[in-house]
Amino acid sequence: MTKNQIKNRIVKLKDEINFHRYNYHVLDKETISESALDALKYELFKLEQEYPEYITADSPTQRVGSQAVEKFVKSSHFSPMLSLFDAFSEQDMLDWQERIGRFLFPKNANFKIPWNYYTELKLDGLAVNLKYHQGKLVEGASRGDGKIGENISSNIKTIESIPLEFIIPKEVDFKRVGLKGSEIIKIIKSNWIEVRGEAIMTKKTFEKLNLKYQAEGKPLLANTRNGAAGSLRQLNPKLSASRKLQFYAYDIIFYKNNKKINVVLDRERAEKLTKMLGFKIVPHNKVCRTLEEVFAFHRYWEKHKEKLDFNIDGVVVKINELDFWNKLGIIGKAPRYAMAYKFSAEQGTTRIKDVIWQVGRTGILTPTAVLEPVRLGGALISRATLHNMDEIRRLDIMINDTIILERAGDVIPKVVSVLKNLRTGDEQKICTPKKCPMCESKVIKVGEEVAYRCSNTRCFAVNLRQIIHFVSKNAIDIENLGPKVVEQLINAGLISDLADLYNIKKDDLLLLERFAEKSAENLISALNERRKIDLARFVYSLGIRHVGQESAQSLASIIISDSSIDLAKFGDQSLELSVSDFINIASQFDLDKLSQIDDFGPKVSQSIIDYFQDKHNLKILKKLDKAGLKLIIKKTINSQLAQNSKIFGKTFVITGTLNSLTRESAKAKIKELGAKVLSAVSGKLDFLVVGDNPGSKLDKARELRIKILNENDFLKLIEQ
Ligand code: IVH
Numbered sequence: 001m002t003k004n005q006i007k008n009r010i011v012k013l014k015d016e017i018n019f020h021r022y023n024y025h026v027l028d029k030e031t032i033s034e035s036a037l038d039a040l041k042y043e044l045f046k047l048e049q050e051y052p053e054y055i056t057a058d059s060p061t062q063r064v065g066s067q068a069v070e071k072f073v074k075s076s077h078f079s080p081m082l083s084l085f086d087a088f089s090e091q092d093m094l095d096w097q098e099r100i101g102r103f104l105f106p107k108n109a110n111f112k113i114p115w116n117y118y119t120e121l122k123l124d125g126l127a128v129n130l131k132y133h134q135g136k137l138v139e140g141a142s143r144g145d146g147k148i149g150e151n152i153s154s155n156i157k158t159i160e161s162i163p164l165e166f167i168i169p170k171e172v173d174f175k176r177v178g179l180k181g182s183e184i185i186k187i188i189k190s191n192w193i194e195v196r197g198e199a200i201m202t203k204k205t206f207e208k209l210n211l212k213y214q215a216e217g218k219p220l221l222a223n224t225r226n227g228a229a230g231s232l233r234q235l236n237p238k239l240s241a242s243r244k245l246q247f248y249a250y251d252i253i254f255y256k257n258n259k260k261i262n263v264v265l266d267r268e269r270a271e272k273l274t275k276m277l278g279f280k281i282v283p284h285n286k287v288c289r290t291l292e293e294v295f296a297f298h299r300y301w302e303k304h305k306e307k308l309d310f311n312i313d314g315v316v317v318k319i320n321e322l323d324f325w326n327k328l329g330i331i332g333k334a335p336r337y338a339m340a341y342k343f344s345a346e347q348g349t350t351r352i353k354d355v356i357w358q359v360g361r362t363g364i365l366t367p368t369a370v371l372e373p374v375r376l377g378g379a380l381i382s383r384a385t386l387h388n389m390d391e392i393r394r395l396d397i398m399i400n401d402t403i404i405l406e407r408a409g410d411v412i413p414k415v416v417s418v419l420k421n422l423r424t425g426d427e428q429k430i431c432t433p434k435k436c437p438m439c440e441s442k443v444i445k446v447g448e449e450v451a452y453r454c455s456n457t458r459c460f461a462v463n464l465r466q467i468i469h470f471v472s473k474n475a476i477d478i479e480n481l482g483p484k485v486v487e488q489l490i491n492a493g494l495i496s497d498l499a500d501l502y503n504i505k506k507d508d509l510l511l512l513e514r515f516a517e518k519s520a521e522n523l524i525s526a527l528n529e530r531r532k533i534d535l536a537r538f539v540y541s542l543g544i545r546h547v548g549q550e551s552a553q554s555l556a557s558i559i560i561s562d563s564s565i566d567l568a569k570f571g572d573q574s575l576e577l578s579v580s581d582f583i584n585i586a587s588q589f590d591l592d593k594l595s596q597i598d599d600f601g602p603k604v605s606q607s608i609i610d611y612f613q614d615k616h617n618l619k620i621l622k623k624l625d626k627a628g629l630k631l632i633i634k635k636t637i638n639s640q641l642a643q644n645s646k647i648f649g650k651t652f653v654i655t656g657t658l659n660s661l662t663r664e665s666a667k668a669k670i671k672e673l674g675a676k677v678l679s680a681v682s683g684k685l686d687f688l689v690v691g692d693n694p695g696s697k698l699d700k701a702r703e704l705r706i707k708i709l710n711e712n713d714f715l716k717l718i719e720q
Pocket of ligand 1: 120
């Protein structure tokens with residue numbers, strides 16, 4: 001992108017984000033999923049980091065939450081309601097740990113980590129601040145912009161799990177959790193306390209309510225978060241009561257003479273105290289001693305989150321010891337001492353770079369979007385099926401569009417919608433190809449069918465067979481890539497020809513049935529090992545008609561002799577030929593040249609010529625070149641021998657019967673010494689070897705003054 005394009009993209013991103021944020025935070029209307037919105041915000045954040053000159057004060061990256069809605073009375077929080085920095089990977093968490101270590105111990109790089117982590121489930125609802133004075137609930141507010149929220153006390157009071165008055169625990173109960181009761185009670189009874197937490201709608205309530213609303217013909221709730229937010233941020237407490245919300249506390253702040261104080265040492269005990277005062281807390285939260293334990297907690301809940309009766313979108317990791325909270329402080333609007341370690345999002349945004357067409361077993365052409373890779377549901381996604389032209393029209397998809405992509409569970413990713421406001425005018429219409437991308441036959445539309453198909457009924461079978469042959473044992477030899485898997489790869493849109501094999505990513509494979517981490521890794525590394533292939537093996541792998549392993553060997557020799565490769569330069573390593581050099585040499589072949597090769601009859605020669613004249617084949621070869629494939633010519637004993645031989649590079653024709661060796665072994669000997677055996681005598685021939693009962697070749701050679709060797713001369717020549 002040019003600088004101007006980046007500036008425009010930033011402006012469009014800001015408008016788009018602001019539009020959805022306003023709907024989401026102010027109107028409680030979900031016009032985009034939270035994770036897709038996060039993806040847009042992340043793109044904006046990255047662009048702004050790279051081009052800080054384009055950051056404006058009104059950028060969505062510069063604020064937390066949103067302003068309070070006018071219809072509510074405002075409520076100022078005693079301490080700001082902070083947001084959290086997000087982490088999306090273990091590496092992000094390790095970086096955080098290192099950052100805070102460096103912050104606390106700038107002079108000691110080898111410090112021993114003196115803190116524990118308190119890991120909590122990250123509930124997906126509405127953040128609420130409750131103010132208690134002398135143990136009684138005075139006010140309940142939404143977060144708003146972090147400093148001022150909306151006073152939603154009447155609605156809050158309909159939530160049964162919020163105590164209107166603290167339960168004052170007995171001294172023995174305090175003792176049981178290692179707390180000094182009398183002091184805490186004194187503070188509670190004479191001061192302000194803020195209890196913060198998440199108001200949520202359980203999944204069960206959500207389903208029940210939606211069934212009811214459906215029966216009554218009322219609009220349905222979009223999700224549990226929306227159910228909670230929409231219930232609290234409206235003016236009718238009766239409606240709030242009917243929504244049966246719950247409140248889970250995740251923070252408690254004590255004040256003495258209007259100053260924040262710590263009455264407990266750590267988050268673990270603070271949570272126990274909150275529970276004793278009458279609040280619901282998440283029972284699964286726990287202390288972890290290391291990040292490894294945090295990762296295990298995160299992994300466990302990412303896998304088992306469906307078991308819970310409420311929705312969570314990650315894990316909140318806080319330093320357990322509250323003393324460090326004061327030392328670490330805040331950066332902007334989020335604390336240093338905590339992180340939101342999110343689960344991998346199921347929706348994200350990305351750009352369609354291109355659309356390619358796959359031909360399936362029945363000849364149907366399926367459009368597949370080639371995407372700017374995006375991480376979703378734990379995998380890096382670079383392709384998505386667009387199904388057919390009707391679907392493309394329904395979604396109004398164009399090449400270069402920014403799209404919302406979804407991958408829920410292990411399901412294949414799908415395009416949910418296009419963000420048309422982000423268009424720049426550089427988008428291109430997606431057209432059905434006129435010719436089949438595999439065999440170049442005409443593409444037809446049958447009757448009323450939605451699909452287009454290749455008119456060549458053998459197309460898929462031929463392609464499938466070609467790829468299966470390419471990876472087979474005697475060809476490039478890819479273990480565990482049998483016919484079934486090849487077909488699976490074609491059907492999933494990962495490959496349409498053999499060159500595509502080299503572009504498969506591990507994450508693409510993880511989306512397929514029967515592929516797990518290990519098997520995907522194995523296939524990728526097997527393919528990577530075959531980025532360098534023996535030239536003769538490669539020629540055989542191409543599956544040229546009538547070219548078996550033997551002929552492939554001969555063809556490889558001609559290619560070597562036509563190339564600029566200097567066999568004399570063989571060092572300890574093999575020599576390499578690029579696929580583009582290979583193409584240049586092979587596409588020059590003509591009948592005249594090939595028919596001189598002894599083992600090539602006219603059928604083989606013609607087939608080779610046809611193969612290298614075919615546009616589709618050349619396209620595949622060019623793709624292989626682009627994928628970085630290299631053809632190797634191994635240093636063999638023969639080639640050392642050949643370099644030193646006197647007949648290296650010379651041409652021979654044999655006529656008549658030899659007595660001391662068969663014609664085949666004579667030919668082999670000549671080849672071994674780096675010379676070539678031709679079948680016809682021409683002016684360019686170097687030697688004619690004459691046995692008993694020679695044919696007309698002898699006369700022709702004499703005519704052309706070619707050097708003639710009898711069997712003895714020949715033997716002497718090859719034995720020196
Ligand atoms: S702690 C300074 N703990 O996640 C710490 N937040 O941006 C502030 N959330 O809107 C929050 N579960 O409402 C914390 N166990 C938890 C949480 C949690 C959900 C929400 C919170 C806030 C957002 C973080």
